Amino acid sequence: LGLEENTFRADIERQRGLLRSDADRQIGDLTPQYDQQRRGISGSLEQRGMSRSGEKLKRLAESRAGQGRAQGSIQAGLTSQLSGLESSLVNKMIDLGARRASQELSLRSSGYY
Numbered sequence: 001l002g003l004e005e006n007t008f009r010a011d012i013e014r015q016r017g018l019l020r021s022d023a024d025r026q027i028g029d030l031t032p033q034y035d036q037q038r039r040g041i042s043g044s045l046e047q048r049g050m051s052r053s054g055e056k057l058k059r060l061a062e063s064r065a066g067q068g069r070a071q072g073s074i075q076a077g078l079t080s081q082l083s084g085l086e087s088s089l090v091n092k093m094i095d096l097g098a099r100r101a102s103q104e105l106s107l108r109s110s111g112y113y
């Protein structure tokens with residue numbers, strides 16, 4: 001049971017690392033995507049002679065807000081997945097504790113303890 005617990009804990013830790021790594025990659029991918037979008041906004045409005053209007057600032061702010069929402073969504077997903085892993089770990093530890101107690105009771109009733 002001790003080996004099973006260690007193996008399960010190690011697996012959960014590996015999964016945590018993978019989830020965090022994936023979330024970091026997704027967040028990192030957002031920056032160039034939104035930077036390109038903002039360059040497109042600036043270029044488009046400059047071509048039409050509207051770079052000094054409030055429209056440019058408005059669109060750039062909307063782009064930054066969109067990036068923030070996307071980042072928040074990724075973080076929320078990560079938090080949810082990590083919570084699921086924690087729940088799985090707790091349930092496994094409860095199961096192992098019950099099995100350990102059952103084995104101990106069985107050994108005691110057999111006179112081995």
